[in-house]
Amino acid sequence: MAFPLPEATPESLGLDSSKLDRACALVEKDIAQGFHPGAQLAVARHGKLALHRSFGCMERDRQQAVEGQTLFLLYxxxxxxxxxxxxxxxxxxxxxxxxxxxxxxxxxxxxxxxxxxxxxxxxxxxxxxxxxxxxxxxxxxxxxxxxxxxxxxxxxxxxxxx
Known part of the structure; x- marks a missing residue:
C-alpha cells in the first residue's frame, strides 16, 4: 500500500461527503466548547484517502496549530x-x-x-x-x-x- 495514501473524492469511494462535513463540524464544535484543543480526522476506504483535516491547536496553553504531520500522545x-x-x-x-x-x-x-x-x-x-x-x-x-x-x-x- 502506498504512503501517503492517494487522495480521492468521498463520492468516488462510495462515501457521503455531507456526513464527512458533519463529522468535521462536530470536531470543530468540540474544540470550540473546550473539550480538547485540537484534533486530526482522516477517513480512508479502499486504500484511498477521502478526508484528512487538522483542527485547532496542539495544546491548550500554546497556540501552535495542528498540522498534517502533528503527532499526538495516545496514552x-x-x-x-x-x-x-x-x-x-x-x-x-x-x-x-x-x-x-x-x-x-x-x-x-x-x-x-x-x-x-x-x-x-x-x-x-x-x-x-x-x-x-x-x-x-x-x-x-x-x-x-x-x-x-x-x-x-x-x-x-x-x-x-x-
Missing amino acids: SNTKVITAAAVWLLVEDGLLCFGDAIADHIPGFEAHGKGDITVIDLLSHQAGFPKAVIPIECWDDAARLREAACGIVPEWPRGTRTA
Whole structure:
C-alpha cells in the first residue's frame, strides 16, 4: 500500500461527503466548547484517502496549530489500535487469543508468566497492571523484550481485572 495514501473524492469511494462535513463540524464544535484543543480526522476506504483535516491547536496553553504531520500522545487509546492489530493477526491465522505470550516472545515465561495468554493481556487480566517499561527501551527491540520478560506479576493471571 502506498504512503501517503492517494487522495480521492468521498463520492468516488462510495462515501457521503455531507456526513464527512458533519463529522468535521462536530470536531470543530468540540474544540470550540473546550473539550480538547485540537484534533486530526482522516477517513480512508479502499486504500484511498477521502478526508484528512487538522483542527485547532496542539495544546491548550500554546497556540501552535495542528498540522498534517502533528503527532499526538495516545496514552490508553493505543489499546484500541493494538487490539485491532491483534484481531487482524487472528483473522490471518497468525495468532490465537489462547496463545501463551511466551510462545511468541521467548523469555516472557520468566517470573511465572508462562501461562499468560493474548486474551489475558487484552482483557487486563494478566496480573501486572502497574508494570512500567522504561522510555529508554521503547525504540530498542532487545531492551524492550528484556524489560517485558522481567515483569513480575502482582497476582496470578485471570484472578483479577485491572
